[in-house]
Amino acid sequence: MSIITLTTDFGTDDEYVGIMKGVILSLNPSVAIVDITHHIDPHDLVQAAYSIYSSYRYFPKGTVHVVVVDPTVGSDRNIIAFKITDHIFLAPDNGALTLLINENNINSITRIDNTSYFLDPVSRTFHGRDIFAPVSAHLSMGIPIKKLGTPVAQKNLICLSIPEPYFSDNGELVGSIISIDHFGNLITNINLDDLEKINNTVPGKKLCINVGRDKISDLSPNYSSTITGHPLAIIGSRGYLEISVNGGNAAKHFMVEKGDVVRINTVK
Amino acid sequence: MSIITLTTDFGTDDEYVGIMKGVILSLNPSVAIVDITHHIDPHDLVQAAYSIYSSYRYFPKGTVHVVVVDPTVGSDRNIIAFKITDHIFLAPDNGALTLLINENNINSITRIDNTSYFLDPVSRTFHGRDIFAPVSAHLSMGIPIKKLGTPVAQKNLICLSIPEPYFSDNGELVGSIISIDHFGNLITNINLDDLEKINNTVPGKKLCINVGRDKISDLSPNYSSTITGHPLAIIGSRGYLEISVNGGNAAKHFMVEKGDVVRINTVK
Amino acid sequence: MSIITLTTDFGTDDEYVGIMKGVILSLNPSVAIVDITHHIDPHDLVQAAYSIYSSYRYFPKGTVHVVVVDPTVGSDRNIIAFKITDHIFLAPDNGALTLLINENNINSITRIDNTSYFLDPVSRTFHGRDIFAPVSAHLSMGIPIKKLGTPVAQKNLICLSIPEPYFSDNGELVGSIISIDHFGNLITNINLDDLEKINNTVPGKKLCINVGRDKISDLSPNYSSTITGHPLAIIGSRGYLEISVNGGNAAKHFMVEKGDVVRINTVK
Numbered sequence: 001m002s003i004i005t006l007t008t009d010f011g012t013d014d015e016y017v018g019i020m021k022g023v024i025l026s027l028n029p030s031v032a033i034v035d036i037t038h039h040i041d042p043h044d045l046v047q048a049a050y051s052i053y054s055s056y057r058y059f060p061k062g063t064v065h066v067v068v069v070d071p072t073v074g075s076d077r078n079i080i081a082f083k084i085t086d087h088i089f090l091a092p093d094n095g096a097l098t099l100l101i102n103e104n105n106i107n108s109i110t111r112i113d114n115t116s117y118f119l120d121p122v123s124r125t126f127h128g129r130d131i132f133a134p135v136s137a138h139l140s141m142g143i144p145i146k147k148l149g150t151p152v153a154q155k156n157l158i159c160l161s162i163p164e165p166y167f168s169d170n171g172e173l174v175g176s177i178i179s180i181d182h183f184g185n186l187i188t189n190i191n192l193d194d195l196e197k198i199n200n201t202v203p204g205k206k207l208c209i210n211v212g213r214d215k216i217s218d219l220s221p222n223y224s225s226t227i228t229g230h231p232l233a234i235i236g237s238r239g240y241l242e243i244s245v246n247g248g249n250a251a252k253h254f255m256v257e258k259g260d261v262v263r264i265n266t267v268k
Numbered sequence: 269m270s271i272i273t274l275t276t277d278f279g280t281d282d283e284y285v286g287i288m289k290g291v292i293l294s295l296n297p298s299v300a301i302v303d304i305t306h307h308i309d310p311h312d313l314v315q316a317a318y319s320i321y322s323s324y325r326y327f328p329k330g331t332v333h334v335v336v337v338d339p340t341v342g343s344d345r346n347i348i349a350f351k352i353t354d355h356i357f358l359a360p361d362n363g364a365l366t367l368l369i370n371e372n373n374i375n376s377i378t379r380i381d382n383t384s385y386f387l388d389p390v391s392r393t394f395h396g397r398d399i400f401a402p403v404s405a406h407l408s409m410g411i412p413i414k415k416l417g418t419p420v421a422q423k424n425l426i427c428l429s430i431p432e433p434y435f436s437d438n439g440e441l442v443g444s445i446i447s448i449d450h451f452g453n454l455i456t457n458i459n460l461d462d463l464e465k466i467n468n469t470v471p472g473k474k475l476c477i478n479v480g481r482d483k484i485s486d487l488s489p490n491y492s493s494t495i496t497g498h499p500l501a502i503i504g505s506r507g508y509l510e511i512s513v514n515g516g517n518a519a520k521h522f523m524v525e526k527g528d529v530v531r532i533n534t535v536k
Numbered sequence: 537m538s539i540i541t542l543t544t545d546f547g548t549d550d551e552y553v554g555i556m557k558g559v560i561l562s563l564n565p566s567v568a569i570v571d572i573t574h575h576i577d578p579h580d581l582v583q584a585a586y587s588i589y590s591s592y593r594y595f596p597k598g599t600v601h602v603v604v605v606d607p608t609v610g611s612d613r614n615i616i617a618f619k620i621t622d623h624i625f626l627a628p629d630n631g632a633l634t635l636l637i638n639e640n641n642i643n644s645i646t647r648i649d650n651t652s653y654f655l656d657p658v659s660r661t662f663h664g665r666d667i668f669a670p671v672s673a674h675l676s677m678g679i680p681i682k683k684l685g686t687p688v689a690q691k692n693l694i695c696l697s698i699p700e701p702y703f704s705d706n707g708e709l710v711g712s713i714i715s716i717d718h719f720g721n722l723i724t725n726i727n728l729d730d731l732e733k734i735n736n737t738v739p740g741k742k743l744c745i746n747v748g749r750d751k752i753s754d755l756s757p758n759y760s761s762t763i764t765g766h767p768l769a770i771i772g773s774r775g776y777l778e779i780s781v782n783g784g785n786a787a788k789h790f791m792v793e794k795g796d797v798v799r800i801n802t803v804k
Contacts, residue, residue, distance in 0.1 A: 007283075012573060017571075019572075019594045022594035029596065034286055034289045034290065034293070037280060037286060039280060058290035060294045063290075071760070072758075074757070074758030074759060074760070075758050125772050181279075182282050222341065237394030246339075249310075305550060328558075331558075449552075450549050451578055492607070493611070505662030505665060
């Protein structure tokens with residue numbers, strides 16, 4: 001029993017995702033196909049990068065992870081595949097796999113150009129159907145990645161410039177909102193290690209988290225440790241600082257957007 | 269072949285549901301996972317209660333039904349599991365299973381606290397991934413519920429106060445709109461038994477259903493028994509009175525909301 | 537391993553789709569159920585017709601395709617099933633299968649009226665659950681279509697009047713926007729054959745595609761062959777002319793709607 005995961009910006013209003021599944025099941029009838037999400041904001045490669053990076057480790061080894069956020073579909077952009085810790089990744093070479101590439105020394109990367117594994121003809125606009133679906137099906141059946149194309153060096157891959165938190169001149173930790181989830185939770189790029197750098201240097205002081213025009217005092221152990229309707233800061237399930245409102249929607253409460261800054265300092 | 273159903277307020281924009289499925293399939297690769305819905309309004313426990321109650325009976329015996337609408341995740345709220353008519357239910361102890369509990373005398377209820385069946389570590393914000401997914405996978409593999417925790421008495425469970433229809437002093441049947449579906453149909457809490465109480469006592473008279481400022485005369489046998497664009501009342505698929513518009517959207521037509529009142533009397 | 541596909545206007549907010557899957561899996565536990573889409577605009581039979589027509593061929597032979605866009609559910613409208621190129625189709629007799637019927641001489645069509653394959657009782661509002669789900673499960677298990685009802689002649693089926701492109705008196709090719717996808721791409725009813733009729737008669741001239749108040753010059757080979765934010769015309773994955781904006785949303789750019797006209801002529 002093998003698994004293919006799908007992460008796309010296709011939405012679910014159209015027949016595009018269903019067609020990809022039809023192509024996959026035509027080749028590998030016994031594979032389980034799991035949607036990670038089809039609601040990446042159209043063409044948002046940073047969001048795609050975080051989505052697959054946060055998800056893949058919860059699937060069994062051997063899973064094939066397909067990411068199709070592909071604004072330059074049909075151009076001469078490459079499609080790549082590689083294996084990390086026994087997970088296989090397949091995506092356009094456009095940065096969607098940046099977070100995986102950044103933290104791994106990948107032995108072997110393949111540019112997928114063996115057209116005998118594609119549908120024929122290949123359209124100009126829907127490689128999800130014509131290339132990604134059949135190639136992922138073949139990968140899920142155990143065909144070695146190398147058979148599907150030619151080697152490419154890691155240094156030649158396109159990587160996104162992912163915003164990193166930094167310390168400002170006055171000692172504030174400055175991060176940003178990477179994504180906003182369905183509940184309106186603000187997911188930042190600040191992790192526990194970053195927070196401990198501030199926290200540990202000034203014992204006895206509390207963290208002060210500045211979002212929009214508001215301040216939040218210290219981390220909360222859980223959502224309901226504050227009054228309903230009140231904001232709080234918490235380490236979320238990705239391991240990053242999140243800003244939430246107990247029983248509410250932080251994005252609406254703070255009127256902030258993806259990309260906005262979060263500044264952290266300490267107070268007595 | 270076992271089945272796990274998922275009913276959550278997670279939406280499908282984020283990777284949360286996909287991650288739960290990854291955890292489940294890592295433990296039980298051959299289980300079929302069926303989404304009932306992930307679009308319960310955030311934190312709406314009454315809607316969750318009706319959703320699972322209306323759905324579970326259409327699945328095979330042995331199905332594990334997981335409900336994760338969990339506004340107090342990470343607090344000391346309990347997680348419970350029990351079996352009714354050979355269906356297994358797993359949810360926070362917050363009322364999401366109220367309609368099932370109300371109509372059954374449940375022999376044995378277990379508070380899920382055996383951490384050896386959880387992921388390690390358990391986050392403060394995503395028990396769907398860390399507890400509900402692995403516990404449901406173990407249940408789908410046949411592990412007895414009792415092994416997963418300690419007994420808890422039915423009288424100690426948290427139940428919601430679900431609005432019930434009643435007769436007013438002037439003999440009107442007063443119910444309310446419990447949910448509004450994708451088509452704009454207004455689903456009430458009034459069932460056929462309630463209607464017969466009015467109907468049978470006054471033979472020869474017609475039901476008059478008052479919604480918003482409008483009146484609908486009697487029940488219709490089907491949507492197209494009225495003119496396109498006209499409102500009608502019908503016994504819906506849940507067995508409850510629904511207000512619809514033939515070919516249209518009743519919620520927009522009547523400008524009403526969840527919780528609004530529906531009053532029924534009789535006319536010549 | 538058999539497959540059932542679902543194409544409906546049910547949305548995914550309610551429990552309706554989950555319930556259909558429960559009924560199917562109760563009868564055929566090993567079937568794979570694939571959602572084509574549940575977001576057909578409510579009651580939009582033309583959109584349903586294009587959706588299933590564009591999708592079915594990418595599934596394996598033997599697949600059962602269920603279309604439930606059913607505004608007259610509960611009336612005396614028929615339900616029909618037939619087989620084309622070893623794909624089985626099941627839908628209300630309301631035109632949702634028009635594009636399949638138009639291009640095929642179907643040997644044998646069955647009106648589904650053998651109630652022994654339905655749930656009992658059958659509701660007035662949810663034949664997806666009570667008829668389509670159990671009948672499709674039986675079909676996926678190999679029960680012959682003929683066993684499920686009585687023969688009906690192809691000429692008696694209800695077909696939609698699907699808008700076709702035509703040449704105006706001044707030689708313009710006039711088509712229309714059939715659907716608008718998640719990316720805002722405008723999908724027309726003009727195919728490559730239609731375009732070649734113009735193109736080949738006037739060598740050396742370019743196509744001029746008129747949408748809203750704008751003009752697009754000639755077809756593009758792919759999205760990124762124009763500047764980001766610029767409109768383009770391209771043959772899309774359905775094989776029809778589509779109007780897009782590179783990295784943008786053509787529906788917003790042109791402020792057009794489904795049904796609006798696209799006119800094509802030639803210029804030097």
